[in-house]
Amino acid sequence: MNVRSIITKVLKPLNIPVVFLSYKGEDETYIRFFFYNQAPAFSAEDQEKQTGHYVQIDVFTKSGTEYARLEKGVKDLLVEAGFVFRNQNDDYEPETEIYHKILRFFYAQNTEEE
Numbered sequence: 001m002n003v004r005s006i007i008t009k010v011l012k013p014l015n016i017p018v019v020f021l022s023y024k025g026e027d028e029t030y031i032r033f034f035f036y037n038q039a040p041a042f043s044a045e046d047q048e049k050q051t052g053h054y055v056q057i058d059v060f061t062k063s064g065t066e067y068a069r070l071e072k073g074v075k076d077l078l079v080e081a082g083f084v085f086r087n088q089n090d091d092y093e094p095e096t097e098i099y100h101k102i103l104r105f106f107y108a109q110n111t112e113e114e
Helices: 003-014 064-080
Strands: 018-020 030-044 047-061 084-093 098-110
Touching: 003 018, 003 030, 003 047, 003 064, 003 098, 030 098, 047 064, 064 084, 064 098
Parallel strands: 018 030
Antiparallel strands: 030 047, 047 098, 084 098
16 A cells, blocks of 8 residues: 555544645645655665655644644554654644644555555
């Protein structure tokens, strides 16, 4: 299974839209994600055996309560699925009054699984 499908499936229990790259819906709360780096994580005999996927998860919401719930939910679900938490930071977009949580993870996938 590709990593985009894994992320979408793993975050489904949060019950909000989860999209790759761009969100076009009307919901005020949603998750967008993208890969900021994908590179060999392990090679043997000149063959890539594992691909490292560095992914950024962006949580957008106007609700402070949802902001906290989704921060914890995203971290818990992805770590449980084998992703390694790297870092996070907070942002607020005053022109739209949207809270924006940025979470970054690493995921190593065997090339036979891709």
